[in-house]
Amino acid sequence: MSIIYGPVPSWRLGRSLGIDLLPGDGKTCSFDCVYCQLGRTTRPLAERAEFVSLEALAQELKGVRRIGADYVTFSGMGEPTLAINLGEAIRLARRTLGLPIAVLTNSSLMPSADVRQDLGYADVVVAKLDAPNEELFRRINRPLVGYSLEEIVRAISSFRAGYQGKLALDMMFIRANKRLASEMAALARRLVPDEVQVNTPLRPCAVAPLTAEEIAAIRAEFGGLPVVTVYEAARPQVSPLDVDETLRRRPSARHPGHGVPSPGKE
Ligand code: SF4
Numbered sequence: 001m002s003i004i005y006g007p008v009p010s011w012r013l014g015r016s017l018g019i020d021l022l023p024g025d026g027k028t029c030s031f032d033c034v035y036c037q038l039g040r041t042t043r044p045l046a047e048r049a050e051f052v053s054l055e056a057l058a059q060e061l062k063g064v065r066r067i068g069a070d071y072v073t074f075s076g077m078g079e080p081t082l083a084i085n086l087g088e089a090i091r092l093a094r095r096t097l098g099l100p101i102a103v104l105t106n107s108s109l110m111p112s113a114d115v116r117q118d119l120g121y122a123d124v125v126v127a128k129l130d131a132p133n134e135e136l137f138r139r140i141n142r143p144l145v146g147y148s149l150e151e152i153v154r155a156i157s158s159f160r161a162g163y164q165g166k167l168a169l170d171m172m173f174i175r176a177n178k179r180l181a182s183e184m185a186a187l188a189r190r191l192v193p194d195e196v197q198v199n200t201p202l203r204p205c206a207v208a209p210l211t212a213e214e215i216a217a218i219r220a221e222f223g224g225l226p227v228v229t230v231y232e233a234a235r236p237q238v239s240p241l242d243v244d245e246t247l248r249r250r251p252s253a254r255h256p257g258h259g260v261p262s263p264g265k266e
Contacts, residue, residue, distance in 0.1 A: 003052055004060045005076075005246045007069045011233035012126065012168065012197055013102055017069040018246075019093060020076025021052045021083035028078035030108040032142040033130070035174055035207040038077060046145040048084040048109070057089055061096040064241060071124065072097055075104040082109070087118030094121075102126065104170070108145045110155035119159065126168045126197065127156055132183035140176055156191055168195040173218055174207050181221040188225055196222055198229040 002024055010016035022028040026042035028051070072093050074080040080103055083089065090101050102124035109115040110127070119125050129152075131137035137149040147155075160167055169188055177184065188196050198219055200209040210218070212231045219229055240246040 001060050001063065001242045003057055004064060005242060006073075006240050007067065007238040008240065008246060009235040009238050010071070010073070011230055011235055012228065013073055013124070014070035015068060015236050015238050016071050016073040016102070017064065017067055017097075017099070018076060019057070019072060019074050019089065021057070021074065021080060021086060021089055022076050022078045023051045024077070026077070028082060029106070030079050030082060030143065030145045031106050032144065033106075033172075034140055034142065034176075035172060035201040035205050037201065037203045037205045041078070041144070043078070044144040045078075045082055046108075048082055048112075048115070050084050052083065052085075052089075054085060054088055054092055058092060058096070061093060064097065067097070067241065069097075069099060071102045072099045073102045073104060074122070079106050079108065081105050081115045081118065084114075086115075087121050090118070090121040100124065104128075106141070107152050107156060108141075108143060108147065110159060111147050111151050116155065116159045120163055120165075122165060124166045124168065125159075125163070126170050127159075128170045128172070129153070129156070129184075129187060129191075130172045131177055132180050132187050136177055136180070140172075140174070153187065153191070160191055160193070166194045167191075168197055169193045170197045170199055172199045172201065173210055173215065174200065175210075178210060178214060178218065181218040185222045185225065188222065194226065196225050196227045198222065198227055200230060202230060 006018040007015045027038045028043040029041045032041040100123040103122045104126045106128045130140045134149050
């Protein structure tokens with residue numbers, strides 16, 4: 001299998017069966033986040049394209065019909081909304097597997113109406129927001145798209161207004177933004193999410209994670225909002241269908257002490 005991987009134990013989605021619609025070699029992303037566990041973005045991209053055909057996906061889905069998973073999650077080696085056939089792939093996966101569908105997005109392409117439409121087919125959308133101002137957005141996420149942070153925030157707000165599913169905000173906290181937790185909470189209040197996921201990079205990467213105490217202090221700034229944190233969440237035990245494909249997208253699973261497989265982006 002080269003498109004489907006996992007299930008992986010996800011702190012936000014339980015047992016998560018991954019689908020990766022991006023090319024298999026290197027990371028294809030519209031961001032180059034300083035904390036990315038996949039390393040630097042080797043294929044920077046801001047335009048949508050087809051990388052994996054629906055026929056190829058249908059073929060792989062046939063092999064996993066009775067898998068035990070809580071969600072099918074579109075994620076993988078980069079930004080899933082770059083796949084122009086994401087909406088059709090979501091509907092195909094739901095029809096075939098009968099499981100709820102989640103998409104983990106970096107939010108960078110949400111100003112595009114076609115991206116918002118595709119995300120609207122998912123049961124859960126986890127949208128990344130790591131900075132409350134443009135300067136920090138550029139420093140942490142190193143965007144390769146032309147949209148400003150404000151344009152992205154307005155697009156998430158517009159998506160929120162028409163979306164019937166669960167919208168979660170994924171907020172990654174590191175040294176660079178830890179003192180701006182109250183501004184981040186204000187941003188979250190503006191977007192009325194169903195959940196705020198307070199995260200810090202626990203898997204090996206170029207940036208050190210914040211401690212459990214630091215994350216608890218950040219959490220306190222989010223009073224009145226439905227918050228989960230990466231330190232508090234439980235992770236289920238899972239057995240991946242294909243260990244090599246799972247490790248390729250979850251390199252931290254090779255490091256002792258992080259379990260096999262790792263929760264990766266999930
Ligand atoms: S963390 Fe996600 S959005 Fe950021 S560079 Fe890595 S794959 Fe792209």
